[in-house]
Amino acid sequence: MTGTLRRFRALPLRSRLALLVATAVAVAVAAVAAACWFVTRVQLEHQLDTSLRNVHVDDKYVETLLTACTHPGQAAAPQVGGAYVVQLVTVSGNTCTAPKASPIGVTTDDIAVAAGLRDNALHTARAENGKKMRVYTYTTRPPVPGLLPNSFAVSVARPLSEIAEPLATLSWVLLVVSGIGVVGAGAAGLWVARTGLRPVDELTEAVEHVARTEDLSLRIPVEGEDEIARLSSSFNSMTASLASSRDRQAQLIADAGHELRTPLTSLRTNVELLARSEETGRPIPPDDRRALMKSVTAQMTELAALIGDLQELARPDAAQPGPLQVVGLHDIASAALERARLRGPELTITADLEPWYVRAEPAALERAVVNVLDNAVKFSPQHGTIAVALRGGELTVVDQGPGIPAEELPYVFERFWRSPSARQLPGSGLGLSIVARTVQQTGGEVALRPSPGGGTEAWIRLPGAPQPPPEN
Incomplete structure (x- = not known):
């Protein structure tokens, strides 16, 4: 049984579906034919009885x-009804x-009827000729007194071949029809299997095409709302997500290269200037040096910060937060x-x-708050004021900087995005995306929004958590 099941599972899905359908229909046809x-047979037997x-x-x-039985010399009795x-x-x-009829075997039931x-x-x-x-046996009395001193019964019989032959014919008909x-x-x-699995074949070909060519632009037409349509739609969503992820990855690499190029170029120029001064023996004035x-x-500090931000975004568990703890957002x-x-x-x-307690990863949450405050420090004017407040789980940081134009607000949390007015300032454009x-x-x-008094207001809201018990 196990070997048969294993061989069945080894068959292609199309063959298994066809075999299952044929088996189900065969069982149904056999049940109907048998019924x-x-x-x-029951009806024929009932009619015969x-x-x-x-x-x-x-x-x-x-x-x-x-008379024929008791006096053999008398005329024989004719048959009744032929059959x-x-x-x-x-x-x-x-x-x-x-005389021309074959005697039929007598049973105890027949004798009981004859005895009354x-x-x-x-x-x-079964008759003596094997049929x-x-x-059917019923009681009677001798019609002519003296011919038979004892009681007797009359048995009327018909051959069962009258039922067996039509049933045999019906069996062959049912067998042929069932076959x-x-x-x-x-x-x-x-x-049905070929038609029903055609979308699956198309999906298989699409997956093989993507695996072979890495072409994530391929889409499968979605028809209807059945499971196959849902599977096709899910595949299209998956390839779209993969394509978007690959595009973001390529954009991340391009943006990182662009951001790294500027400080590296400046650093290389300064190092070459120092090296040339050492090689030529011409010292650089102390103030210039x-x-x-x-x-x-x-x-170097800018490069270190950029590399740290890139590592933060690229670490494998970036999509999964670390161990969560109940910490005080105010702390x-x-x-x-x-x-x-x-810094300012x-x-x-x-x-x-x-006081406000939240469930979060302490190091990541502190880095996010530091990035928000660094952003406020960076854009605040000299001797400006930064107001930080935490009330009811809402942390707000309000600066007096130039503010952010309304058309730029939807992009402030994207990686490497920097306002045109801030591209001359130090930074990688990754801080707010990490936040x-x-x-x-x-x-x-x-969210970031314009402050009523000018500048920018950073707004963070975190769900609260029960206050941890005091430590002994």
């Missing part, structure tokens, strides 16, 4: 038959049958404020932080 055969019960042998025939066989049965089990213990009996018996007979039905079902199943070294340091904001004050010592940074990803992974929302 038809049995119903027909009814016809036997309706036969009544008249007294003259019984008298003639008795019927009449036989007399005595209490002792003796029989009296017309039963009114009638209906059964199957099976359907026999034609099974063959037709197999052909129909194969056609200090400015050059400061520029080199700033460029993280306080730590980020200290770093912001160091000439700025006035105010803070109004209410958006971190906040979304934490289940929150982030």
